[in-house]
Amino acid sequence: MRSWLFAPGDSLKKMTKACEGEADIVILDLEDAVTEENKPTAREAIASFLNGRSDRVRARIWVRVNPLDGDWTTRDLAAIMPARPGGIMLPKSRGRHDVEKLDELLTARELAQRIAPGSTPVIALVTETAAAMFTTGDYAGAPRLTAMTWGAEDLADSIGAQSNRDADGEFGFTYRLARSLCLLGAAAAEVPAIETISTDFRDLDRLRDRAVQVRREGYRGMLAIHPAQVPIINEAFSPGADEIAEAQEIVALFEANPGAGTIGWKGGMLDRPHLSRARQLLAQVES
Numbered sequence: 137m138r139s140w141l142f143a144p145g146d147s148l149k150k151m152t153k154a155c156e157g158e159a160d161i162v163i164l165d166l167e168d169a170v171t172e173e174n175k176p177t178a179r180e181a182i183a184s185f186l187n188g189r190s191d192r193v194r195a196r197i198w199v200r201v202n203p204l205d206g207d208w209t210t211r212d213l214a215a216i217m218p219a220r221p222g223g224i225m226l227p228k229s230r231g232r233h234d235v236e237k238l239d240e241l242l243t244a245r246e247l248a249q250r251i252a253p254g255s256t257p258v259i260a261l262v263t264e265t266a267a268a269m270f271t272t273g274d275y276a277g278a279p280r281l282t283a284m285t286w287g288a289e290d291l292a293d294s295i296g297a298q299s300n301r302d303a304d305g306e307f308g309f310t311y312r313l314a315r316s317l318c319l320l321g322a323a324a325a326e327v328p329a330i331e332t333i334s335t336d337f338r339d340l341d342r343l344r345d346r347a348v349q350v351r352r353e354g355y356r357g358m359l360a361i362h363p364a365q366v367p368i369i370n371e372a373f374s375p376g377a378d379e380i381a382e383a384q385e386i387v388a389l390f391e392a393n394p395g396a397g398t399i400g401w402k403g404g405m406l407d408r409p410h411l412s413r414a415r416q417l418l419a420q421v422e423s
Contacts, residue, residue: 137161137283138357138373139366140259140330142200144169145178151185155197157363158370165200166212167227168290175208179215186219198259200225204234210241217245221256223282228290229260231271232278239279257282259330262321263314264290272321285330285359286318319354328356337362347372356420375417383414 141159143150145166154162164185170178186194199221202208205228226238238258246253262272263286275281288311292300300311307315315332322329331350334343343365347358351373358369375383389399390411398407 137328137330139360139369140198140285140357141360141363141366142169142333145182145199146170146174148181148185151182153363155189155193157366159196159360159363159366160357160370161196161198161223163198163200163225163359164221166208166216167200167202175202175211179212182221183215183219186216186221191220194220195222197221198223198225200227203228204237205230209238213241213245217242217251217256218249220249220251223257223259225259225261227261227287228264228268229262230265230268232274235260235275235278235281242280254280256280259283259285261285261287262318263287265294266291269314269317272317273324275321275325275327278325281325281327283328283330283357284318284322284325286314286332288314288332289335315350323354329354331355331358333359333361334365335361337365340364340368344368344372375421379417380421383417386410386414387418 137160139159140161140163141154141157142163142165143154145151145164151162151164164182166175166178166182182199186197189197199212199216201212201216201224204226224238224242226234229235235258242256243253245251246256258280259282260275260278262275262284263269269291275284288300288307291311291314295310297310300308302308319329331347334346336342347369350358357373360366360369386401386406389401389406390396393399398405400406
């Protein structure tokens with residue numbers, strides 16, 4: 137789940153192009169990318185698009201529904217669940233209770249369509265409102281939760297900010313805080329953290345730098361708004377050969393010295409957290 141590419145649900149051309157590309161997950165959007173008057177058409181278009189795909193292909197096609205604080209979520213699910221999407225993105229999640237509410241709605245739809253209850257996973261967007269910033273640590277054990285991500289654009293709107301960027305063009309403090317809270321919340325919930333979008337899809341060098349940075353911090357993937365961003369994201373979030381070899385060496389050292397708490401290595405010292413990180417990296421490669 138390195139790359140998550142959005143495509144508007146009212147554009148067959150863009151949905152098709154997104155699914156033909158290299159994205160690990162394609163998110164067909166019923167929320168921000170679709171105007172209110174086009175939502176009924178987009179629901180039908182997404183359902184038809186999913187129905188024309190095999191089970192294997194549908195597994196990587198998720199749908200972003202509308203927020204639970206509005207009137208459209210139940211209509212979204214009624215239209216798309218018979219077509220068995222691979223997963224659901226919940227925008228503007230206000231906390232664990234929203235994921236639990238979505239779980240109830242999904243379970244009812246799954247039972248109605250003879251889909252295994254609980255089999256439709258969820259990724260939650262957890263920082264899109266000011267109030268939601270205070271609940272990012274509450275998601276542990278939330279049903280269906282597979283990943284967490286954050287949003288800077290809607291958060292700025294919620295706050296009434298003129299911009300979410302500082303004078304250097306980087307995210308301001310509040311939005312860096314949102315990124316950190318999402319990362320910590322995902323770690324507490326034991327699910328991957330997914331970085332938010334880069335709105336300038338033409339600046340691929342800046343995208344690469346940011347993807348590398350947030351992966352170093354603990355993020356496991358990134359949202360994309362254009363197919364050109366996907367190869368950059370996939371590369372940035374894929375462990376390199378040198379990283380893999382180093383992790384294998386660290387694991388081998390501790391396996392050869394099972395009673396050791398610390399081990400000298402390359403002029404420094406390794407301890408058990410180094411072993412844990414090495415094992416996590418190798419598990420990521422295997423998956």
